[in-house]
Amino acid sequence: MKYMLLIYGAENSWTEDERKACMIESMGICDELEKQGKWIASSPLYSVTTATSVRVRDGMKQITDGPFAETVEQLGGYYIIDVDNLDEAIAIAARLPPAKKGTVEIRPLFPLP
Amino acid sequence: MGSADLESLYRNESRKVFATLVRLLGDFDLAEEATHEAFASAMQQWPEQGVPANPISWLISAGRFKAIDTMRRRARFKVLEPELTRRFAEIESTNQAVSEHEIEDDRLRLIFTCCHPAIDPKVQVPLTLREVCGLTTEEIASAFLMSPATMAQRIVRGKAKIRDARIPYAIPSLSDLPTRLDPVLSVIYLVFNEGYSASSGDSLTRVDLSDEAIRLARLLVELLPDPEAMGLLALMLLHESRRVARSSDVGDIVLLEEQDRSLWNKDFITEGRRLVEHSLRSRRFGFYTIQAAISAVHAEAKLASETDWTQIVALYDVLLRADSSPIVELNRAVAIAMRDDIASGLEIIDTILSRGDLQEYYLAHSARGEFLRRLGRRDQARLAFERAMSLAKQEPEKRFLRRRLSELDG
Numbered sequence: 001m002k003y004m005l006l007i008y009g010a011e012n013s014w015t016e017d018e019r020k021a022c023m024i025e026s027m028g029i030c031d032e033l034e035k036q037g038k039w040i041a042s043s044p045l046y047s048v049t050t051a052t053s054v055r056v057r058d059g060m061k062q063i064t065d066g067p068f069a070e071t072v073e074q075l076g077g078y079y080i081i082d083v084d085n086l087d088e089a090i091a092i093a094a095r096l097p098p099a100k101k102g103t104v105e106i107r108p109l110f111p112l113p
Numbered sequence: 114m115g116s117a118d119l120e121s122l123y124r125n126e127s128r129k130v131f132a133t134l135v136r137l138l139g140d141f142d143l144a145e146e147a148t149h150e151a152f153a154s155a156m157q158q159w160p161e162q163g164v165p166a167n168p169i170s171w172l173i174s175a176g177r178f179k180a181i182d183t184m185r186r187r188a189r190f191k192v193l194e195p196e197l198t199r200r201f202a203e204i205e206s207t208n209q210a211v212s213e214h215e216i217e218d219d220r221l222r223l224i225f226t227c228c229h230p231a232i233d234p235k236v237q238v239p240l241t242l243r244e245v246c247g248l249t250t251e252e253i254a255s256a257f258l259m260s261p262a263t264m265a266q267r268i269v270r271g272k273a274k275i276r277d278a279r280i281p282y283a284i285p286s287l288s289d290l291p292t293r294l295d296p297v298l299s300v301i302y303l304v305f306n307e308g309y310s311a312s313s314g315d316s317l318t319r320v321d322l323s324d325e326a327i328r329l330a331r332l333l334v335e336l337l338p339d340p341e342a343m344g345l346l347a348l349m350l351l352h353e354s355r356r357v358a359r360s361s362d363v364g365d366i367v368l369l370e371e372q373d374r375s376l377w378n379k380d381f382i383t384e385g386r387r388l389v390e391h392s393l394r395s396r397r398f399g400f401y402t403i404q405a406a407i408s409a410v411h412a413e414a415k416l417a418s419e420t421d422w423t424q425i426v427a428l429y430d431v432l433l434r435a436d437s438s439p440i441v442e443l444n445r446a447v448a449i450a451m452r453d454d455i456a457s458g459l460e461i462i463d464t465i466l467s468r469g470d471l472q473e474y475y476l477a478h479s480a481r482g483e484f485l486r487r488l489g490r491r492d493q494a495r496l497a498f499e500r501a502m503s504l505a506k507q508e509p510e511k512r513f514l515r516r517r518l519s520e521l522d523g
Binding site for chain 2: 001084085086087088090106108
């Protein structure tokens, strides 16, 4: 079963040192998952200030600056993992450093036929 | 075995059959259908061929084959995929006879799955009552005074979440148990409270839900003797022991201190006290056990005037450390009033209310009114009871407050 882990958090809640430590720890977890055949993809994202939203309405392309929703916690990264069940996904999500400051949302991937 | 015996077997054991079939089939709806078909087969075959040595095993096995039939029938028009063929073989080969121990584990798996924290608490309650207790959607809806459509929708939502997010059908690991047991206990307590003091409507108690909650807690304690599970069962038994005494023949509220204590159910009290003592000895007790201990102190007093208020205040102090909520503070204030004097209790309630807590809680204003009345401050008492009156939802509560108000006028 594939799950996407969406990392949400307030962007200003990390100091530069914390951010570096978080990267190193996260990459360690990715290596471990990859060895177990559970890692598919993951990446941090640039700040939400770089976000661009696109909508097509009545055939017209609308391009705006910023994310889809203005919230306190922004999407800051993602993981795609392949594990047996939700409990295993929860256990991995709980180990990710951003879970301590923000929120990790777990979404099962809808399998295409 | 007559049809009455089979009916009682269905009532008592069908959820065991269902719980094991969910594990074997990996699908709630398929397992539900298979359970019904297995009992239908039993109704046909047992009167002629006699009751099998192990009826539960027989039913599980029959259900399993019925499910394979159903799956084959559904697949007939599709190309039989290798995945499906493998699944049939797997179901057929597993468990020739399911052990008693496995059946118990399956019931526990079912409880933990329905109360998984990834499921909305509003959904956990009806889902547990439906799947674990086997109540019908209509029964659950009428117990919670909601429309069957809403309840059905919640149950469907819960089953879809289990299936799509792949919530495992498993007993949590020991390290996860504390976080996983909490929602199970709160579902049970919620069901009990809904039955014990209905959230609205004109009947003070709804017996069925409280019975279901006690039955669920007994099952949990039997399968997983955790101190807090015992504490919760004890708490519910001790409350339940006063059911007859807590309302009059015409359905009016009778306060604890005015209850006829000879009406209290002594078996429930004995069992509740035994469980509290057991849980306290474990030293891993919490919120439910401490509340049960308080209830047990009340149960020990033959007369209201013999209540050991010193011990009750001490227990509330422990409870406040475990769970500092304004409602616990309010209850402690009442205990202080009884141990020391009314004015001290009133002072604590005024502090809670002036902080902005419990403003909308009718019992806070009702208790305040009672203290003011006993202190002879009639005008203030009337205002407090009137405020309580505007917040009370149930008829018996309103009648109680009306009575107090008319006594003030008299």
